[in-house]
Amino acid sequence: xxxxxxxxxxxxxxxxxxxxxxxxxxxxxxxxxxxxxxxxxxxxxxxxxxxxxxxxxxxxxxxxxxxxxxxxxxxxxxxxxxxxxxxxxxxxxxxxxxxxxxxxxxxxxxxxxxxxxxxxxxxxxxxxxxxxxxxxxxxxxxxxxxxxxxxxxxxxxxxxxxxxxxxxxxxxxxxxxxxxxxxxxx
Numbered sequence: 001x002x003x004x005x006x007x008x009x010x011x012x013x014x015x016x017x018x019x020x021x022x023x024x025x026x027x028x029x030x031x032x033x034x035x036x037x038x039x040x041x042x043x044x045x046x047x048x049x050x051x052x053x054x055x056x057x058x059x060x061x062x063x064x065x066x067x068x069x070x071x072x073x074x075x076x077x078x079x080x081x082x083x084x085x086x087x088x089x090x091x092x093x094x095x096x097x098x099x100x101x102x103x104x105x106x107x108x109x110x111x112x113x114x115x116x117x118x119x120x121x122x123x124x125x126x127x128x129x130x131x132x133x134x135x136x137x138x139x140x141x142x143x144x145x146x147x148x149x150x151x152x153x154x155x156x157x158x159x160x161x162x163x164x165x166x167x168x169x170x171x172x173x174x175x176x177x178x179x180x181x182x183x184x185x186x
Contacts (some may be wrong), residue, residue: 001099002083005044007051007056008056008063009052009148011060012057012060012064012068014026014050015041015045015057015060015069016068016080018036018056019041019069019079019085020073020084020085021085022086023036026041026044026045026048027044027047028040028041030079030086031087032089032095032098033069033079033081033089033090034075034080034084034089035047036077036078037056037077037146038071038078041078042057043068043125045050052056052117054075057078058075058099058153061078066167067166067168068081069081069161070164070166081165081166081167082166083168084123085122086089086124086126088124090124091099092165092166092171093164094161094162094163096156097162098151098152099151100151100153100181101128101129101131101152102129102131102134102148102149103116103127103128103129103130103138103147103148103150103160103175104134104135104137104138104140104142104145104146104147104148105138105139105141105142105146106139106145107117107143107144108142109142109146109186110146110183113180114177115177116177117175117177117181118148118150118173118174120173120176122165125163126171126172126173126174126175127172127175128152128169128171128172129169129170130168130170132147132184133145135148136186144185146184146185147184147186148182148183149181149183150179150180151180151181152170152179154164154179155172155175155179158181160172161173
């Protein structure tokens with residue numbers, strides 16, 4: 001991996017921290033919908049000793065494999081598409097989900113989830129995937145992965161609302177255990 005690519009990964013992680021969890025880490029403020037002024041973001045990140053310019057920021061946004069970020073039309077503002085632990089309003093599409101979705105977690109959390117359900121924890125929503133591979137990747141970040149199969153058809157019938165972010169991540173409020181139909185240990 002090239003030096004530039006390694007720098008992009010590191011910068012991308014820091015941008016994610018700033019836009020999803022801690023804008024003050026770059027000395028910026030997000031608006032109510034999570035948008036940051038691009039010039040302020042670049043300046044704030046440079047003030048932390050990191051190097052960032054518009055060309056690099058555009059490359060990070062374009063090449064991020066999870067499509068975490070979006071620019072507005074004239075690229076004067078940027079925001080994270082989902083995953084915020086801070087209070088912002090991201091107007092996601094409310095849609096009917098596929099009949100099942102997947103939630104990646106760690107095997108270590110299964111007993112707690114059986115007792116309490118799937119909790120959004122510090123985020124605004126529980127994140128769900130349309131495919132097992134994505135859920136395995138998410139679960140792998142926390143130890144030995146486990147994938148929960150969620151009966152979203154039953155949840156929808158029971159009045160749960162599902163949203164989908166710009167980058168294709170399904171989101172829900174906390175999910176009671178009764179909607180988990182299977183645990184897979186890949």
